[in-house]
Amino acid sequence: MTFVQVIDCxxxxxxxxxxxxxxxxxxxxxxxxxxxxxxxxxxSDASHVIEIVEFPSYEEAMRNSTLPETDRIFREMVALCDxxxxxxxxxxxxxxxxxxxxxxxxxxVIATKGELPPLNAVMAEHxxxxxxxxxxxxxxxxxxxxxxxxxxxxxxxxxxxxxxxAQGDRVCARWFWKGTHKGDFLGIPATGKQVSMxxxxxxxxxxxxxxxxxxxxxxxxxLMTQLGAFEELER
Numbered sequence: 001m002t003f004v005q006v007i008d009c010x011x012x013x014x015x016x017x018x019x020x021x022x023x024x025x026x027x028x029x030x031x032x033x034x035x036x037x038x039x040x041x042x043x044s045d046a047s048h049v050i051e052i053v054e055f056p057s058y059e060e061a062m063r064n065s066t067l068p069e070t071d072r073i074f075r076e077m078v079a080l081c082d083x084x085x086x087x088x089x090x091x092x093x094x095x096x097x098x099x100x101x102x103x104x105x106x107x108x109v110i111a112t113k114g115e116l117p118p119l120n121a122v123m124a125e126h127x128x129x130x131x132x133x134x135x136x137x138x139x140x141x142x143x144x145x146x147x148x149x150x151x152x153x154x155x156x157x158x159x160x161x162x163x164x165x166a167q168g169d170r171v172c173a174r175w176f177w178k179g180t181h182k183g184d185f186l187g188i189p190a191t192g193k194q195v196s197m198x199x200x201x202x203x204x205x206x207x208x209x210x211x212x213x214x215x216x217x218x219x220x221x222x223l224m225t226q227l228g229a230f231e232e233l234e235r
Contacts (some may be wrong), residue, residue: 002092002209003058007051009077009085014041014049017080021051024073031067033060047082058091092207096166099205103171106203106211107159110148119145124206128213133220155179155195162198171203177218181227188227195226 011017021039025032034053042048055061064070078084092098106122119141129138129147138144151157157179165172178196181188199218206212224230 002095002098003055003061004090004092005053005055005061006088006090007053007085008088009049009051010045010047010082011049011080012047012082013080014046017049017077020073020076020080024069027069027073028064028067031069033064054092058089061089094169094207095209096168096171098209099169099171099203100164100166102205102209102211103173103203104161104164107161107173107175110152111158113156116145116148116152122211124208124210124212127211130213130215132217154181154183154185154190156182169205171205172200173203174198174200185227186224186229188229191227193226193228195223197223 018039034055036054038052040050040052042050053061055064102122109117109119109122123141123144125141126139127141127144129144131138131147134147138147157177160176161173162176163172163174176196176198178194181191181193181195183190197219199216201217202215203211204213
């Protein structure tokens with residue numbers, strides 16, 4: 001679970017503190033586990049400064065705090081403060097930007113060439129998939145992986161994300177898919193045809209930022225037409 005630490009302090013020596021933060025980043029390069037940092041100054045009190053530091057997890061934050069550079073910089077920072085700074089530790093329970101990034105990463109992962117990479121970085125173990133083309137919902141990461149393997153065996157494909165809208169724990173992706181038909185797909189032997197389709201998927205994300213549920217809508221009829229599935233019926 002993403003972890004955030006909020007550091008609240010008062011200082012009349014902000015420029016010196018800012019340089020100190022630059023020194024910390026430089027000295028911990030390659031070792032620092034923070035993924036993002038924002039420093040804000042109170043508009044009504046220029047001596048009031050807040051830093052928000054994001055980590056992948058609480059454990060990573062604790063690993064960062066044990067760095068010898070962190071301990072030294074902390075002592076120097078306290079010396080620059082007018083009073084002892086306060087620290088607030090937060091587990092992130094909602095992050096729309098993180099959710100959108102996870103969805104974008106998911107589409108990249110499933111279109112990766114070669115062997116399908118592990119999905120556990122982007123998908124919850126008990127993920128629930130709703131696909132109108134399937135008689136039953138896909139329950140669990142392993143089931144989803146089997147379905148993806150079928151698509152990947154039938155097509156070399158890629159996605160382009162046309163729109164990505166995040167609200168609350170939901171992310172809506174409007175996407176364009178194109179591929180080359182290289183293997184059997186629903187009884188249709190490989191044709192070598194270049195095919196494409198459009199679709200929209202709404203994902204629900206869990207507190208850990210991973211995909212927990214998904215609802216798919218896509219132009220399956222258009223895809224089957226491009227593959228020649230209805231040519232015999234039209235004669």
